[in-house]
Amino acid sequence: MPVIVATITPKPDKFDEVGEVLVRLIPEVHGEDGCERYALHKGKDRYVFVEKWRDMAALGAHGGAPSIKAMNEGLKDLVAAPLDVQILEAIPAGDPDKGAI
Template structure:
């Protein structure tokens, strides 16, 4: 499963990762996962046509 999210800052992402709801989700999903979560962050590279949308 791959999730792509866009955050205003790394600080905002950090606050999200410490939220109680995310901890509850982790407990519920933990036994169903084949391994530990592998969270990666990337820097966006402008590309494409802005009129058609962007990630």
């Protein structure tokens, strides 16, 4: 099951506006087939999604979903850098309930 870490870096004066765009799309993504986790976090200067998808097919469908198209359109001119999307594979270790997402 792929785990995604996607980082969005807003322009300094657009932080709150970027957050509004991202939060607005979350319910739609939660309804996508294969979405197991889609959680937004914020840091001092960035937003980070931690995502878990049933399989690569579900992740691929998400990439072409209306929610992602809307996000890209909504973030136009609000971000300081392109989205940094990392597709990760867990290396389970220790307690199985704590060692992987």
